Amino acid sequence: MSCVYEDDVIARLLDGDVTQADQADLEAHVRTCAACRRTLARSRHLDAAVATSSTHATDAETADRLLTQVIARATPPVVAGRSLQRRGILYAAAAGFVVGLLAMYVFGRRTPMPDAAAPRDVSVAAPPADSPPAWRDPEMLLLPDDVGRPASAPQDLLTPNDDLRGLGASRGALGAPTRLDVRRCVALLEDPELSQACALQANARAFAFGWPRPTRAVIVSAITATRIAAGRVLIDASSPAALLALARCAAADDDVAPALVAAASAHRAFRQRLRAALHDTCDASLCTLAVRLGDPDLDRRAVARVRREPALAERVAAACAAPLCDVDRTGFLLDLWAELSRSGDDGSSPDDPDRAAAWFTALPKSATAALTQTLLNARNVEVRERVFLALAARADIAALAPLLAFVEAPSVSIAHLAAYALSRLPASAAPRLEDAARTSRRPELIWAALASQGGAPMQARLLAAGLPAEAVALLTAGDLRPPQIAAVASLLRGRNLVLVSKP
């Protein structure tokens, strides 16, 4: 049952949008029309229910919290309508100063100095009125890096947008950033295009000051600065999403990672959150971030996480190769290696030269000294074995002296491993190895190391020493493993290669 006037009647009666006379007529109609009566009752009920439903959506505590946070953030700009003006004046002055510097730099480089008496206009011409806005100009991203302006000069004004800048400035007073801040910053870190848009927006603002087009290098640095600023906000945030975004950015963005890791490493609460996350969450980027911080406790958590998820090992080890902290990472890598070998989950043997090559080759130069020290201090045979393999992988001539010393060690197996590490040294170590062979108690091991380096002269000496040609070809093929070095040494035992080479 329906009435052709239904909607109109209901709307006017509900809204009170009728004259007194019309209201009487409408009410008379409603009394006689069941459809309108029913719809009117249902509509009134509906409006009341919508109002009630909305009342339940709010609570005073939430409202106060939201407003307090907002006012705390907004007060500096609001306190001054004047401060905005002051900031505008500062920006304009800074922009003028930078533009002046740039113009002087350009003129100084590209044009002869004009007559000192002649007036010189150092201001940069404003862009033509019909030119497209800078941030929409596709050419802007294709500019060569060098257009005669120092890239660092405008960077100060191109760095993060006002929101991030303001947030960074007021963080101390406000404590943790709001969930909204976190979401924005997570989005900035996770989406490079969004970072770019944000940086270009800042760039557009700078363009409004009348600058010429900035260089690509400046734009890129602005994007990086935007991401760093977002990351610094996230370091203060307590949400798991913030932590993950930060860790993933630190793992993937080499431009941003050093600044973020430096900021994070000084932040105690951040490390506590990271510790908890390492325990609760299986994410490779969390582990890689943890090991980059060089914190012993975080290292232990990372090892525990890798023990549960051995597949993470290679990424964690690779993270140690990125020199983002001053703390030596060889100890951590040796511990991790030992843990994996103990658990046996990774399917590798304890003396795995391939693992040593993958983990230790890319470490910074100081790692050789750290490994040598570990070798001297180690009492555990397995630790020593791994250190020898690591030193062999690094092939650093700085380890020559301690390795020669270990060739003379009472333990034959240790001496074999030292010879193996010696065999990996570069050819420049050969003269010192030969000298050492003349005085060594185990010259055959040093000759074996030299033999594995190959080369025609060494082949000739081995043949002259009475070894069969087939064996010589095999021995000098290079890339011998520790057991093979031991076998070569046994072949060479008692043969005087010194006399053969220097009659």
Added chain:
Amino acid sequence: MPDFTAPQAPSTEERVALAAARAGDPAALHALLRRHVGPLLALARRCSRGDRHRAEDLTQETLLAACRGLDGFRGEASVRTWLFRILIRLSADPVRVHGRQVPASCMEPSQIPDGVGAEPVQGSLARELRERIDEAMERLPSRQRTALHLRAAEGMGYEAIAAVLGVREGAARMLVLAARRTVRERLGSYLEDAP
């Protein structure tokens, strides 16, 4: 009958608070905005299809934009209308509010499950009615949803609703009419049987 005479310009009290807030008085700013936070949250909740966290974010974003735009407020509409207008504008910009996440409000209304089909049980609680109302509201197109909320929950006049939505007054009236009709149909017998 609700009072549909929403003020069309800031009251004297609001003007005083506005002037003080513009001069940098945080207490005045608090006083100016505090009474509107609840209604903003309620509208934000409607715009966020019931997502409480998103509604809080949207409200916060709205308040922040209002604080920063105080100097630009011309006083032609009430403060609440102005705030609602900011909120509606921000809610239409999901990237700004939600980063790269696709908000639930991007879902087509037809994608939202219809939980209103079942017949109500006699003696069902008022809470159940509210839930059915919320579901039915969520399935409305955003303008209809906002218009009905402003009319029924905030008691705003059509002129103010039109100002919030950026439409003509007649269009605002039609939006409310259509929204009421749709929700009535979706709620079926709930509106008669519920307390």
